[in-house]
Amino acid sequence: MDFSAYYSEFLTIAIAHLLAVASPGPDFAIVVKQSLTRDRKAALYTSAGIGTAILLHVCYSLFGIALVIKSNPGLFSYLSYLAAAYLAYLGIMGLRAKPQSMAHVAVDSALSQQSAWRSYITGFLVNGLNVKATLFFLSLFSVIISIDTPTQIKAIYGLYMALATFAWFAMLSVMLTWPPFRRRLQQNGYWIERAMGLMLLILALNIVIQAMQ
Template identity: 55%
Template sequence: MDYLSEFITIALVHLVAVASPGPDFAIVVRNSISYGRRIAMYTSVGVGLGILLHVAYSLIGLSVVIKTTPWLYSAISYLSAAYLLYLAWGALRAGPSDSAATVSATGQTAAISPKKALLSGFLTNGLNPKATLFFLSLFTAIINIETPFAVKAIYGVYLAFATGVWFCFLSYLLSTSRVAKLIGDKGYWLDRLMGVVLVALAIRLVTL
């Protein structure tokens, strides 16, 4: 019962965190609008796999090292910001000619491969230092130090799975025919908006 209570607390905290707009949200929305449901799903799975990276280093205590070593944390922050700016550059350059690939129902081939989409999701989440702080607090402040390693690992698998499911649901929602019709030929404006969001997130990473 102690573990159940702990798990429920973790699940609720994670639900709030994953639903909050951030780099993961921006890249999934961007890929959903630009390349359609299939690519967005691969991106979502990549985001979920990125969670496993944070879980792995949290379980072995590296998250504390990262947080308590300013230069290492700064290096990760700048690397993450650079990657977000790279993604933003592609989004900001979107134009009417790209909108043909907006909806998967068009039957056209996506402009990026599933492998690249998976990698983009993984890197966006895996390089996010804010996620480092989240998992540091999760595994030190919420999860009891006496909780067995195996139970902590189960928590981690759940967090990765739940994250992937959430963003897959978001991908599905954004690519439904009704939403696609609403977006129509102006989908590239939403793509550009996500580019602006990514730039803002990159700036925030290196200034806070």
Template identity: 50%
Template sequence: MSPYLDEFILIALAHFFAVASPGPDFAIVLKQSISHGRRNALMTSAGVGLGILVHVTYCLLGVALVLSQSPELFNAFKYLAGAYLAYMGIQALRASAAPTAPQSAEAEPLTQESGMKALRRGFLVNALNPKATLFFLSLFTLVIDPGTPQSVQLFYGLYMALATWIWFSSLSLVLSKAAVRRFFQRAGHWFDRGIGVILLLLALRLVL
């Protein structure tokens, strides 16, 4: 592994800045943490991590090269991702006001959602994110040397999936704390609508 240490460090740094920048993944984990609680947010974070494996898989199989040479295919993928984000944004905009509770009351999830649905939500947001596609396309075609063994490239991919899961799980633990959730829940349905606007803007940005 030592001959590829410099390459790994470069990839790890690039991935850190990419995962830490606000985007669809952060928006959905934030919404899940506040609206559904810690368990759902952790499952959503796991889904985001699994979505990373989709990008790694098609890069290893060479599909990334096909995407880079076919603007029509990439545009179709981009519009599909934008439509999914827009759908989630519209759903959030339709949120209704919750019953007023005493400020001293324990924060509770506004709605219940199955863990599998939360996992699928996080997975689709990441797997259909063209920003992630461009990031992995750049890594596997420009940063990673073509002579790097596929086993080493697979290690890179597994590391990025694991690091993504840890990052968003850590955010989930912070954002789902009762005090944090009470703070956000005071805004009630306005918070959900704010996230809806963010998701719609992200969808527009991805398409344009």
């Protein structure tokens, strides 16, 4: 198969994906939160969960399930409320951050640790339940990607986006957990955690409002 025939399409997808993944949203907020309140390992596993969830969006887009979800108001609303509830839960936990809890995190590394599986699932759920990601991939596979593009090529596109997403958030995780930088952030880290919590709550409220329209 001659992949060179799809360079232009791939470049368009890569740019659209970069703009989407770099924009502040639930994925960004949870990676920042994990980097400041947990450790680099937790942040990286969370990033891996986010990257894997991209494959979920790709799969249901390839099989047309995304269109079914979008065209079924009841199902779409249910998934929207479920996503909003999870983001709201994470947001409330962030708003409850206190100065002493961040101090304990800095002193006692045991408090900052989170199991790899729980970190991974956190990232996977945040991205997997993101209805905006559903709409993004639906538009990507129905508008930008030609209907004549072979399924194998579409799968390659999906794999690229999953790896690129993980790479982006892994880079962010490493940067935020770089010891000198992290120590400075943690001096007022509970304010940053509260800000991320507020951001998640606003995103949850926005999802609910859109689902009710």
